[in-house]
Amino acid sequence: MLQLEGQHSGQAKMFDGAQPLFVFGVIADVQYANVDNGSNYLKTRRRYYRNSVTLLHDAVEHWNGIAPHFIVQLGDLIDGLNKKHNFSAKALEIVMKEFQRCRTKIHHVWGNHEFYNFTREYLMSSILNSKVLESALDDISVNPEDHAAEAAIYSYHFSPTPSFRFVLLDAYDLSVLGRKAPSKKYNQSLKILQDKNKNQNLNCPPEGQCGTEQRFVQFNGGFSKEQLSWLDKILTYADKNLEKVTIISHLPVHPDSTDPICLAWNYEEVLSVLHSHKSVVCFMAGHDHDGGYHMDHRGIHHVTMEGVIETPPDTNAFATVYVHQDRMILKGVGRVSDRIMLYPST
Numbered sequence: 426m427l428q429l430e431g432q433h434s435g436q437a438k439m440f441d442g443a444q445p446l447f448v449f450g451v452i453a454d455v456q457y458a459n460v461d462n463g464s465n466y467l468k469t470r471r472r473y474y475r476n477s478v479t480l481l482h483d484a485v486e487h488w489n490g491i492a493p494h495f496i497v498q499l500g501d502l503i504d505g506l507n508k509k510h511n512f513s514a515k516a517l518e519i520v521m522k523e524f525q526r527c528r529t530k531i532h533h534v535w536g537n538h539e540f541y542n543f544t545r546e547y548l549m550s551s552i553l554n555s556k557v558l559e560s561a562l563d564d565i566s567v568n569p570e571d572h573a574a575e576a577a578i579y580s581y582h583f584s585p586t587p588s589f590r591f592v593l594l595d596a597y598d599l600s601v602l603g604r605k606a607p608s609k610k611y612n613q614s615l616k617i618l619q620d621k622n623k624n625q626n627l628n629c630p631p632e633g634q635c636g637t638e639q640r641f642v643q644f645n646g647g648f649s650k651e652q653l654s655w656l657d658k659i660l661t662y663a664d665k666n667l668e669k670v671t672i673i674s675h676l677p678v679h680p681d682s683t684d685p686i687c688l689a690w691n692y693e694e695v696l697s698v699l700h701s702h703k704s705v706v707c708f709m710a711g712h713d714h715d716g717g718y719h720m721d722h723r724g725i726h727h728v729t730m731e732g733v734i735e736t737p738p739d740t741n742a743f744a745t746v747y748v749h750q751d752r753m754i755l756k757g758v759g760r761v762s763d764r765i766m767l768y769p770s771t
């Protein structure tokens with residue numbers, strides 16, 4: 426019997442008859458706000474702001490019956506509308522009350538809506554910083570200069586059981602959201618945006634552009650060189666130790682797994698790091714509320730989770746993932762489809 430890090434007593438329920446090595450839950454874009462139902466900016470999708478916390482409640486009830494070893498919350502937990510109503514802290518308290526009923530550990534990713542509500546400094550010392558759940562790795566040496574830069578990046582990794590690792594990435598490391606003007610990263614991010622997007626409102630995609638060029642909008646962001654070099658080190662360690670790695674991020678990085686308007690600015694650089702390592706098996710993201718999926722040419726599964734906020738009250742949008750030696754079985758609830766994800770052959 427494998428020893429699971431931080432495992433609470435009891436065994437997660439089996440899904441398909443075979444005993445999984447471990448089980449985790451995943452949910453994205455709850456975006457709770459204490460306001461009436463509304464829509465997205467283009468008025469093409471309905472948003473159920475108050476009900477989203479009820480769907481989170483139902484997800485937690487479901488998970489409490491399964492006892493997963495941890496939950497991954499993919500960002501945008503509360504909507505930016507809370508800020509306008511001076512309700513950010515209260516809204517966070519309301520959603521966290523639901524998570525606190527969950528008898529397992531929660532790993533929180535940060536999305537654009539976290540930065541509409543809170544500063545990066547506030548988030549670093551808040552309940553949404555789950556870096557305390559990081560696994561220590563003495564053999565990964567980090568030079569002191571890199572270390573100083575990394576301190577302002579919210580990324581970490583953990584190993585729930587030997588041979589498996591999860592890496593949580595900060596997709597707003599390069600962003601005009603959460604970076605103070607005129608800091609180096611703010612200036613660098615504004616330049617990336619303004620070089621590509623000539624609109625007054627930088628949340629509107631660049632005029633006349635279609636496809637992946639639409640990603641240069643303010644509600645997206647990217648990954649700094651320091652973060653990518655840190656990721657490269659973790660993946661080198663994982664390769665050497667024959668681990669299987671799942672990466673979690675608010676922003677997707679594969680154009681075929683999402684509406685391209687939701688892609689990370691430097692998604693190509695991230696893909697190039699992932700493809701230079703044999704350990705990566707899955708990349709999970711949120712942000713595109715319609716969800717998406719693509720298995721890339723290297724066999725990496727790119728899962729974009731459907732957003733709770735655009736999920737009608739009579740259904741839901743979350744998943745439980747059963748991890749086996751040769752595959753992950755994703756069991757979706759409501760709008761999320763079931764998937765069997767075999768690991769790429771090495």
Ligand SMILES: Nc1ccn([C@@H]2O[C@H](COP(=O)(O)OP(=O)(O)OC[C@H](O)CO)[C@@H](O)[C@H]2O)c(=O)n1
Nearest residue numbers: 465466501505537626628629630644687712713714
């Ligand atoms: N053309 C646009 C689009 C958006 N905005 C404003 O930007 C903020 C964020 O938009 P929002 O749709 O809430 O962001 P999500 O993270 O929920 O979703 C991302 C993608 O839209 C999914 O497709 C908000 O303040 C909008 O009003 C804008 O000004 N112009």
